[in-house]
Amino acid sequence: MKNKVSGSCHCGNIQWTIHTDVELDDLPRRKCGCSYCKKHGAVYTSDPKGKLKIRIKDKGKVRLYRFGTKTADVYVCSVCGVEPFFISRINGNDYAVVNLNTSVDPALSTEKYVKTDFSKETKEERLDRRSKTWIPKVIFEDN
Numbered sequence: 075m076k077n078k079v080s081g082s083c084h085c086g087n088i089q090w091t092i093h094t095d096v097e098l099d100d101l102p103r104r105k106c107g108c109s110y111c112k113k114h115g116a117v118y119t120s121d122p123k124g125k126l127k128i129r130i131k132d133k134g135k136v137r138l139y140r141f142g143t144k145t146a147d148v149y150v151c152s153v154c155g156v157e158p159f160f161i162s163r164i165n166g167n168d169y170a171v172v173n174l175n176t177s178v179d180p181a182l183s184t185e186k187y188v189k190t191d192f193s194k195e196t197k198e199e200r201l202d203r204r205s206k207t208w209i210p211k212v213i214f215e216d217n
């Protein structure tokens with residue numbers, strides 16, 4: 075894939091790279107209005123044809139948090155408190171959405187975004203949407 079963007083939590087324990095054929099400026103920016111994402115001010119992106127590589131330096135310093143329908147894990151760094159991505163396992167496959175505000179590339183603006191509200195979805199609708207819009211290839215790399 076021709077483009078990539080990387081990021082991490084604040085202390086660097088959780089690192090990620092999205093590989094995509096989409097121009098980085100054209101990657102979606104979605105601001106979720108749910109109570110969790112509002113508190114974090116997160117802006118999410120994903121490419122349903124892309125892939126996400128993840129490297130975690132110390133897995134003991136990552137907390138997984140579930141809420142709502144409990145169908146996705148938020149990866150929260152327990153050292154610095156930043157949440158770089160969500161992963162949802164659907165039919166045995168991991169799908170991810172990334173908080174673009176944790177990108178290390180300062181040129182990747184998240185000032186323009188679409189507001190999303192998924193609060194009225196059923197659990198099935200939610201999983202169906204994720205399987206169509208989230209990143210369908212998640213690769214955990216060893217250190």
Ligand SMILES: [Zn+2]
Nearest residue numbers: 083085151154
């Ligand atoms: Zn951290």
